Structure formats: C-alpha cells, structure tokens
Amino acid sequence: MPGPDLPAARGEVSELLFDTLQLSPRELDPISLPRSADPLADEDLQLALYCCYELHYRGFARVDEAWEWSPSLFELRGRLEEQFLAQLIDLVGQPESGSGEHWTEMDLALRAIGDSDDSPSLSHHLEREGTADQFREFLIHRSAYQLKEADPHSWALPRLSGRPKAALVEIQADEYGGGRPERIHAQLFADAMDAFGLDSRYGAYVERLPAATLATVNLMSFFGLHRRWRGAIIGHLALFEMTSSVPNRRYGDAARRLGPDDPRATAFFDEHVEADAVHESVAAVDLAGGLARDEPDVAGDILFGARALAALEGRWAAMLLEAWDHGSAALVSPAMTVGPPA
Amino acid sequence: MSEAGPTITPYRDGPLIVRGKFMLLDQDGNPIETGRDPIALCRCGKSRSRPFCDGTHQVVRFRAPSTREEGRS
Numbered sequence: 001m002p003g004p005d006l007p008a009a010r011g012e013v014s015e016l017l018f019d020t021l022q023l024s025p026r027e028l029d030p031i032s033l034p035r036s037a038d039p040l041a042d043e044d045l046q047l048a049l050y051c052c053y054e055l056h057y058r059g060f061a062r063v064d065e066a067w068e069w070s071p072s073l074f075e076l077r078g079r080l081e082e083q084f085l086a087q088l089i090d091l092v093g094q095p096e097s098g099s100g101e102h103w104t105e106m107d108l109a110l111r112a113i114g115d116s117d118d119s120p121s122l123s124h125h126l127e128r129e130g131t132a133d134q135f136r137e138f139l140i141h142r143s144a145y146q147l148k149e150a151d152p153h154s155w156a157l158p159r160l161s162g163r164p165k166a167a168l169v170e171i172q173a174d175e176y177g178g179g180r181p182e183r184i185h186a187q188l189f190a191d192a193m194d195a196f197g198l199d200s201r202y203g204a205y206v207e208r209l210p211a212a213t214l215a216t217v218n219l220m221s222f223f224g225l226h227r228r229w230r231g232a233i234i235g236h237l238a239l240f241e242m243t244s245s246v247p248n249r250r251y252g253d254a255a256r257r258l259g260p261d262d263p264r265a266t267a268f269f270d271e272h273v274e275a276d277a278v279h280e281s282v283a284a285v286d287l288a289g290g291l292a293r294d295e296p297d298v299a300g301d302i303l304f305g306a307r308a309l310a311a312l313e314g315r316w317a318a319m320l321l322e323a324w325d326h327g328s329a330a331l332v333s334p335a336m337t338v339g340p341p342a
Numbered sequence: 343m344s345e346a347g348p349t350i351t352p353y354r355d356g357p358l359i360v361r362g363k364f365m366l367l368d369q370d371g372n373p374i375e376t377g378r379d380p381i382a383l384c385r386c387g388k389s390r391s392r393p394f395c396d397g398t399h400q401v402v403r404f405r406a407p408s409t410r411e412e413g414r415s
Binding site: 107108111170174178242244245246249273274275276277278280281282284285 | 353354355356357359377378379380381382390391394395396397398400401
C-alpha cells in the first residue's frame, strides 16, 4: 500500500530533505542547521524529523524505500535529534543514572509523575464545553499517533525478555485487536474520524499539524527506534496507559454530546476506558517494574520517558486550549508552508 | 491468552487483574461478556462499568496493598 504524499516543506531543512527524497538515495547536500531557540516548537525541525521517522513506518508515495537506511539521512536525523533531546533534558532534567527507583516502587514513582502534572485538561474542556469543531480538530491532531497507535512502542519488543516482554505483548495484543482487524485500535480511531466526517487515510492531515503535535509523535519514534532509549519508550507507554482511562471516558462523553448518532463516533474512546484500566496496571508494574528489575541501569530512563511524555502532552494541550480560547484553531494554515515540494 | 489459571492479582491501589481461563457469571448464573483477556475487575467500588475497572480508582485516590491486608483502622 503506497504511503501518503510528502507534505509541503516549512523551512530550509524540510525543503532540502523533501526535494532530495524524491530522487534516488544519494548524499544530501550539506546543510548548516541553525541552533533552534525552541526545537519543540520549530516547524521546520519537527516536520523534517517526523518525515525521517516516517520512512520506518509507512514511507511516502514516490519516495524510494531504500532511503530508510541512507547514512546521509541518518546524519541529518542525528543532528535534528540532538537538538530535540537537548530541549527534552532542559524541560525535565537528565535521566538519573544509578540512583533510579527500586523496581518494586516503579508504579509509585510513575504515578507521582502523573499526579504532579498540572497541565491544563483537554478532556475536561471537551467533555464540558468544547464545540464539535474543536472535537474534530482534536481528532485531527491525534490522528498523527492514533492511526499508528501502539506501533512506536512495539519497536521495544525485541529489546526485552521475560516478564517485561510478556507484559508488553499482553498490552500490544489488545492494542492490535486481539486477532480481530476491525478491533485494532488504530482502526477504531479511523472509524471515529469517518463518523465525524474527517479523512481517515494515514497521513492525510500531516501537513496541517503544528510542531507541538508532531513533537508528541517524534518523541515516541525517537525513544522507540533507539535501543539506547528502551527504558524511555517503556516509561512513555506506562504513563500513557496510566493517564488514559479517565480522559477517554470524558472524550467518549464529549463524542456522544457533540458527534453524530453513530456507534463509530464513540467506540474508540469507550474501548479505551476498560482496555487502559487493564493496561495501566500491567504497564506500571509488570512492564516498567519488570524492566527496572531486569535492568536497574535503565530505571532512570523509564522515569525520563514518562516525564518527557507529560511535558510534551502538556505543551500540546496548552497550545490547543489557548488557540480555542481565542476562537481559532491550532492547525497549520497553507500560507505557513514554503510551497509544495518540487 | 494463557491456558493455565485462572490467576487473580490485586494490583497496588488498583484493580484485580484476572488472567487465564475463567467464566464471569452474574448471581443468576448468566455469563457476563468480558470482551478482553485479561480483564480488570473494580476493587474501589466507584467504577461506572462495574464489575469492570474504568480507572476511577485514580480519581478517588483508592489505596490498598497488593498483598493480603492485615486489618486496618
């Protein structure tokens, strides 16, 4: 199945990258990468990084699949990642090495991160006072992850063994529908998009997604694709699951209030209430705690991944609520881009 | 998923996770559809989908150990 089209570039880096990706794999022209003041909000940086990562998922139409392993592309991606990681560390601090939590306390340490998160609540807003347009915009933003839900965390599977591996498989089997294609969570999300009259094709809205949204997905791909960050991708998943059931109940109620009278509009959210109530415990105790027991050295990375999730989700939610507060949308308008790739 | 069991595990401050081969019946003996394996049964009493857990234990800050409780005040 061909991937989506490359999006329009948003600056020098994405323009060079997208222009070159349409040729056969080769050396990228040298490009000096300016030090971004705010990499997480840098449209050019986040879009370029997103598309580098996307080569490992579904690729792009008319982009040679051999680009996935191009050393020249990795060199550029590495420099983008360096800036991304530096800002993550600025935001949440260095992963603590050596002094990590004892594995039996990992669930409590993760919960403390969730409890101390004072980010504004998007689910509260949508449940109580959000509009149908805002709910549709929420689906558009979330489509960047939810249409490949669970995939970035699956990269961790070959890097685990024993109890944490079994726990991850237990969670992912459920995410992937337990053997029933129509129950794959990404499919349930596509169904919800269809019910709300949105385009549910993979990648259809990438061009409209701002840096803060792309950064939430780049975070998972960065942690997931680097074995060195296996602890962080597990911490990311654990906190994601631990903070999911209650918001999804609210999103489900919002979808019932704002959406069409169509079971597809709410099935994704309703499914996640009970599914994530199971995953929450398994992810915190068996997966994150199990990994910390097997590899005490990555305990600090587990918490780092969880803190990074909370920080980036918080920035994303704040961006949406601020835009909505001003009666606008937090989507990229076509005028912001530098034109379609040649 | 597993053919052994069932096993029932109380998770700290959370639900009872039930794995393995089991039947969930109401008091008249009628099966209660579970829809997944494993399942999480509500332990805090506040779920809106009892007998299943819906994560509400977090909202009400439910506290209980994973092992047997030896009485409490």
